Amino acid sequence: MIEYFTSALVLDAEDVGELDKRVFLYTKELGKVVAKAKSARKITSKLAAYLEPFNFIKIRLIEKNGFQVVDALNFGKIEISPENFAFLQFIKEMTFELQPDKKLWFYLRRKKFSYRQVLKIFGFDPDFAGCRVCAKNPVAYFSKTDQIFFCRQCVARGFKIPKNDLILLEK
Ligand SMILES: [Zn+2]
Known part of the structure; x- marks a missing residue:
């Protein structure tokens, strides 16, 4: 089991089953990562709010049969708009998992696309x-x-x- 701690922008999130979520992240250290967040949709889960598109988060992940979210902290947000949502989808479609690109990461950090x-x-x-x-x-x-x-x-x-x-x- 390997643990990772990295900064990430949440590109997209999908509901899985009753309580879980699948999140698409663009991370500074790992590039695009698709991770599962168990019980992230419980009302008491702080994680639920952070694991939504437009959020910049510091995230702890473990790799064990795929990536799982252990914890996350919010540290910023891009403006919520249809244009930015389309842009995040574009990043999701155009990037490959586990191919980090620092240039892209620092571009995303500018929050203007x-x-x-x-x-x-x-x-x-x-x-x-x-x-x-x-x-x-x-x-x-x-x-x-x-x-x-x-x-x-x-x-x-x-x-x-x-x-x-x-x-x-x-x-
Ligand atoms: Zn032409």
Whole structure:
């Protein structure tokens, strides 16, 4: 049984069974971690409030048939908004478990997010990318599934791209 203590941003949380939770964390030391929190939904559990998206927490985890949350302390929060929720989902989808990236961690700590900036950290720099369809216009969208860029014009022309897969890059 290995114990870890690290800082984390809660990206997402799901209910499991009657009382448990599954939390998706981006941690400073371990990168993305999916951990189970036993009895986290008991009304008396302080943990329940901390293990919600948008919270920065100091967390104690043990690894024993997967990660389990032992304890957590809140030390900050990002603004609760649909935009930030979508951004946290994006981080959850774009990262791999147990691949820490300090650059990403310190970016998340800034609490102000831009898809352009974070895509650079992921190695997809929009400034050097071309539209996959026309290859000439500046890019305005990023496809999460295919990890390619499109320009505004090609998307507006209805080139076949599932809309829910597209991230609009702010200027
Ligand atoms: Zn184009």
